[in-house]
Amino acid sequence: xxxxxxxxxxxxxxxxxxxxxxxxxxxxxxxxxxxxxxxxxxxxxxxxxxxxxxxxxxxxxxxxxxxxxxxxxxxxxxxxxxxxxxxxxxxxxxxxxxxxxxxxxxxxxxxxxxxxxxxxxxxxxxxxxxxxxxxxxxxxxxxxxxxxxxxxxxxxxxxxxxxxxxxxxxxxxxxxxxxxxxxxxxxxxxxxxxxxxxxxxxxxxxxxxxxxxxxxxxxxxxxxxxxxxxxxxx
Numbered sequence: 001x002x003x004x005x006x007x008x009x010x011x012x013x014x015x016x017x018x019x020x021x022x023x024x025x026x027x028x029x030x031x032x033x034x035x036x037x038x039x040x041x042x043x044x045x046x047x048x049x050x051x052x053x054x055x056x057x058x059x060x061x062x063x064x065x066x067x068x069x070x071x072x073x074x075x076x077x078x079x080x081x082x083x084x085x086x087x088x089x090x091x092x093x094x095x096x097x098x099x100x101x102x103x104x105x106x107x108x109x110x111x112x113x114x115x116x117x118x119x120x121x122x123x124x125x126x127x128x129x130x131x132x133x134x135x136x137x138x139x140x141x142x143x144x145x146x147x148x149x150x151x152x153x154x155x156x157x158x159x160x161x162x163x164x165x166x167x168x169x170x171x172x173x174x175x176x177x178x179x180x181x182x183x184x185x186x187x188x189x190x191x192x193x194x195x196x197x198x199x200x201x202x203x204x205x206x207x208x209x210x211x212x213x214x215x216x217x218x219x220x221x222x223x224x225x226x227x228x229x230x231x232x233x234x
Contacts, residue, residue: 001062001205006054007214013054013068013091020114020181022089027051028070032213032224040227048074048083049191049218057099058202067091067098071218075188086189090182092118094173100198102168108186111160116177118155122147123168129196131168138162168198 017024027045030038045051050071059065068091075083086106092098094116102125112118122138123131137146139162140153147153154174155161163169173180191203204219216224 001054001056001060002208002210003213004211005062006205006207006217007211009054009062009068010052010214013070016091016115016179017070017089017181022113022181024070024089025072029215032216032220035216035221035224036226038225038227042225043227046221046225048076049189050074051221052215052217053191053219054217055203055205057197058205063093063096065097065099066093067096071189077188077190077193084188086184086186088184088186088189089113090184092171092173092180092182094177094179095175097170097172099201100168100170102196103163103165103194104196105165105194106187106189107162107164108184109160109162110155110171111183111185112155112157112180113183114157114181115173116180117157117174118171118180118182119174120153120155120161120169120171121150122153122163123149125166125168125196129198131198136167138164138167 014024028051050073053069053071054066056062056066070089072087072089073083074086100121110118110120122136124134124136126132131149133149135146135148136151137144139145141160153161195203197203207219213220
């Protein structure tokens, strides 16, 4: 992905999140230069991968297959004591797919916070990572719901579903319905080890730096956040 594309997606996402009256924390709006001036007190943000995450899943076609996420809070993936949960806010565009995947460890609640309707297709995974023909039994807003394998579930704003480990799911915004604001509350999130995609795809984009970043992605922190080399101004 080009950085100019990422910047444009982020600006549109910020505007939509604000339109839905969801307030992001201050660090969402730090500039790259502000990140360079931060000290070790901000290391937990980096270590727990809090912040912006924009991906096209290696598709080269963000509008068709991609996702904008912002991680608001998260524990440590290595199991250190502290937070044992994660919270994200996501923007899913209409007819934009997040591809089929499950998590080995993470149980998550997916909640439609505003905008259009979210569509989701779900299977139970087999121990070898295939899709089972077994019916899918999940909790939707706390009530038990059973549907055939591969059935499509539709969620209105305010509705939610609980997805335990080893449940394959893919989701997209309803065509013609506009973008969807989606919340996620889960166990600690580890995008490097806990995702199992049905297809062999990439989780994080390769970025072509055709312009400076507007705000940093979590994948940018290693380049910009160096508290031992903090720039002194004034």
